[in-house]
Amino acid sequence: MTLIENLVFGFSIVVEPTNLFFCFxxxxxxxxxxxxxxxxxxxxxxxxxxxTFAMTPTxxxxxxxxxxxxxxxxxxxxxxxxxVPGESSNAITAMDGYKMALQxxxxxxxxxxxxxxxxxxxxxxxxxxxxxVPLGSIALKFNSADYFSLMLVGLIGAxxxxxxxxxxxxxxxxxxxxxxxxxxxxxxxxxxxxxxxxELADGINFVPIAIGLFGLPEILRNLEKADSAANxxxxxxxGRLWPIKDEFRASTPATLRGTLLGGILGILPGAGATIxxxxxxxxxxxxxxxxxxxxxxxxxxxxxxxxxxxxAAQTAFIPMLALGIPSTPNMAVIIGALLVQGFAPGxxxxxxxxxxxxxxIVSMRIGNAFLLILNLPLVGLWVQLLRIPxxxxxxxxxxxxxxxxxAVDSNIFDVYALVASALxxxxxxxxxxxxxxxxxxxVLGAMIDKHFRRALLVSDGDPAIFIERPISAGLLAVAxxxxxxxxxxxxxxxxxxxxxx
Amino acid sequence: xxxxxxxxxxxxxxxxxxxxxxxxQPALAADDYPNKPITLIVPFAPGGGASQGAQVxxxxxxxxLGQTVIVDNRPGGATVVGTAAAARAAPDGYTLLLGSSATSxxxxxIARKPYNALTDLTPIATTVDAPYxxxxxxxxGINNVQELIAKAKAQPNTLRYGSAGIGSSHQLxxxxxxxxxxxxxxxxxYEGGNPAATAVASGEVAITFADAxxxxxxxxxxxxxxxxxSPGKRMEIFPEVPTIQESGVPGFDLTTWQAIMGPxxxxxxxxxxxxEAVNKVLADPELQKSLARTGKAAMSGxxxxxxxxxxADVERWKKVIAAAGIGGK
Numbered sequence: 110m111t112l113i114e115n116l117v118f119g120f121s122i123v124v125e126p127t128n129l130f131f132c133f134x135x136x137x138x139x140x141x142x143x144x145x146x147x148x149x150x151x152x153x154x155x156x157x158x159x160x161t162f163a164m165t166p167t168x169x170x171x172x173x174x175x176x177x178x179x180x181x182x183x184x185x186x187x188x189x190x191x192x193v194p195g196e197s198s199n200a201i202t203a204m205d206g207y208k209m210a211l212q213x214x215x216x217x218x219x220x221x222x223x224x225x226x227x228x229x230x231x232x233x234x235x236x237x238x239x240x241x242v243p244l245g246s247i248a249l250k251f252n253s254a255d256y257f258s259l260m261l262v263g264l265i266g267a268x269x270x271x272x273x274x275x276x277x278x279x280x281x282x283x284x285x286x287x288x289x290x291x292x293x294x295x296x297x298x299x300x301x302x303x304x305x306x307x308e309l310a311d312g313i314n315f316v317p318i319a320i321g322l323f324g325l326p327e328i329l330r331n332l333e334k335a336d337s338a339a340n341x342x343x344x345x346x347x348g349r350l351w352p353i354k355d356e357f358r359a360s361t362p363a364t365l366r367g368t369l370l371g372g373i374l375g376i377l378p379g380a381g382a383t384i385x386x387x388x389x390x391x392x393x394x395x396x397x398x399x400x401x402x403x404x405x406x407x408x409x410x411x412x413x414x415x416x417x418x419x420x421a422a423q424t425a426f427i428p429m430l431a432l433g434i435p436s437t438p439n440m441a442v443i444i445g446a447l448l449v450q451g452f453a454p455g456x457x458x459x460x461x462x463x464x465x466x467x468x469x470i471v472s473m474r475i476g477n478a479f480l481l482i483l484n485l486p487l488v489g490l491w492v493q494l495l496r497i498p499x500x501x502x503x504x505x506x507x508x509x510x511x512x513x514x515x516a517v518d519s520n521i522f523d524v525y526a527l528v529a530s531a532l533x534x535x536x537x538x539x540x541x542x543x544x545x546x547x548x549x550x551x552v553l554g555a556m557i558d559k560h561f562r563r564a565l566l567v568s569d570g571d572p573a574i575f576i577e578r579p580i581s582a583g584l585l586a587v588a589x590x591x592x593x594x595x596x597x598x599x600x601x602x603x604x605x606x607x608x609x610x
Numbered sequence: 611x612x613x614x615x616x617x618x619x620x621x622x623x624x625x626x627x628x629x630x631x632x633x634x635q636p637a638l639a640a641d642d643y644p645n646k647p648i649t650l651i652v653p654f655a656p657g658g659g660a661s662q663g664a665q666v667x668x669x670x671x672x673x674x675l676g677q678t679v680i681v682d683n684r685p686g687g688a689t690v691v692g693t694a695a696a697a698r699a700a701p702d703g704y705t706l707l708l709g710s711s712a713t714s715x716x717x718x719x720i721a722r723k724p725y726n727a728l729t730d731l732t733p734i735a736t737t738v739d740a741p742y743x744x745x746x747x748x749x750x751g752i753n754n755v756q757e758l759i760a761k762a763k764a765q766p767n768t769l770r771y772g773s774a775g776i777g778s779s780h781q782l783x784x785x786x787x788x789x790x791x792x793x794x795x796x797x798x799x800y801e802g803g804n805p806a807a808t809a810v811a812s813g814e815v816a817i818t819f820a821d822a823x824x825x826x827x828x829x830x831x832x833x834x835x836x837x838x839x840s841p842g843k844r845m846e847i848f849p850e851v852p853t854i855q856e857s858g859v860p861g862f863d864l865t866t867w868q869a870i871m872g873p874x875x876x877x878x879x880x881x882x883x884x885x886e887a888v889n890k891v892l893a894d895p896e897l898q899k900s901l902a903r904t905g906k907a908a909m910s911g912x913x914x915x916x917x918x919x920x921x922a923d924v925e926r927w928k929k930v931i932a933a934a935g936i937g938g939k
Contacts, residue, residue, distance in 0.1 A: 252814045295799050298776040298936070310687045520686065559801070566798055567770065567814060
């Protein structure tokens, strides 16, 4: 089947009323969640997983994907209008975006953000459509040794590209790894870390960890600083909705570069939309002939990070769709949702379930279009939502989280795990430790253990298998490279400085 | 009139009513059963193949019994969690269990569990029969069971086979095959049937058993070969694939099954009613067609037939597990 035939095939599935509805619902919810500071796409996706059980896997991924890249759109709205980023990946958009708003060019800023995101989404969806197939067939060449090396790259990448202290990131990854090992060892059928509870024999459920570490601590933190949250200055007027020619000219190359950078970083496990947006901004600043404009309302300072984070959000699906590997915690949550449905995304998805694959790809195009329609005219409406008093918002969110967690397996242990993760997440926040490496460690850790031991089982105990297989050897080389980049002090100081800006 | 009735009398009447209702229950049970919703505990994750099969049966039962049948998914511990909950429930016919091959396998595999399936459960009716298919990698040079046996004998303990984990039907079927043919192969466990099949496609293992319905797309796509099927008769979705018995291994007639069971001590009249209802559901041609599409078959029969089948199944797997030395945890 040619690309066009495949796209038409996917289109025919997406325009089914159910799928179309969920596509719209997903991007709408995603925008909502993005606009609201406090609730993020990971938490939302985690909370909505129980609903996806009643849906087909196709509709589920269409909706969850919509939420994910929709939230990148929505977050830019509050970042520009209120200097409060909706998502961490929009933090850098606020720097130039808010300045533009104060200068009365909020409309232009919002338009640049929306158009840049749309462009990035379009290009990357095409990339998925074109390259997912070769990626898919390559994936069948992956054996356990190769997967192990790939996950190793992911883990090291998580350290190299995470914010803040490397030691803390490492510690978080290790803790996540340990939590991931709870359960029954598949090679010896012996329980590990289950403390005698048969409810833990299948491991700690992923949903309470995801919600508990991301969604709930944000609520706790917001409650702490109850006064400051919504009192930021609101940009007086949204102004003209369209950028002037100069702004277009400045933003176009920025958008292109941001898309490329974000697209590549999105595929790598450990990177993600936030890193993509930071790096795109820095790149833009480096290549600009007027770097002093940055931080004072430069349109390319909005275009670059916004296209980068949307590009990364789209290409993050490639490893998931083609290989079944989560490149970010968001993807891990989505994979978790699919696995519970008994649907394992992975190498055979493209050949075994072409309807699923092409429907998801086309839905991303349609979703991007929906988002453009939603974001431009409806900005005023979104801002109204920010006026919901937090005292009403947060109990509702708490109830959703608890009910959703219990509904996964009707296992009260999951709710205990939720409470425990929330407290742990809160403490971690206080210690300035990020929960993202922990979740990545949790998901990747269990997989690394399994693949490592299986590779050795296959090779009958011979560790040379990791170097003998070409893919594995190549990935190990990348891992070593990443490690070197991380450890070399000069580059490390640069990374910290980049993040602190 | 109310003046005449005092508190003591009201109490007496109430007690009398309550007692007669309670005492009257067993006698009335079979006649007006069911008179409230029934819960079917399914010890598998919702949305998966096993649970979807259970949902289909539950929907059919609703129509015949005239009461809601709620599917209560309780995954965990390789079905132990859900099965234990069912064994603990009151034997009034309003809590049922979706039993399966796992129920009989666990008797030999898991020593530490809070129930004994032979004494704490009542077999009621079998529902579906889901045979397995033997898959081989395209480049392994194994086109049928005879070639497999020859290769395995030529290099004992070298050929690798996949499974969905220790104690999974995938592994047990292979252990049984090895015991019948006198061969030895190396076991590589995976997280489930699909990863195991993917491993065969990628060549990490040479062969594996797999749920026929789940892998039919992969076979049709040419990603791997189906060299034999596990039951005694050929399967509709793989008509040209011979059975293992046909391929020269007499006595190999295995399948995985699902059934409706209940806690021990149920009223025999209720059991009979349920058995008849299930068989009626299974007789629906639409149901049979949709089952066939996913590689399953309706498995109707009497309660006594099921009781005998279940006891024999438990015994067979106990022997295989003991011989392989993998059980008893």
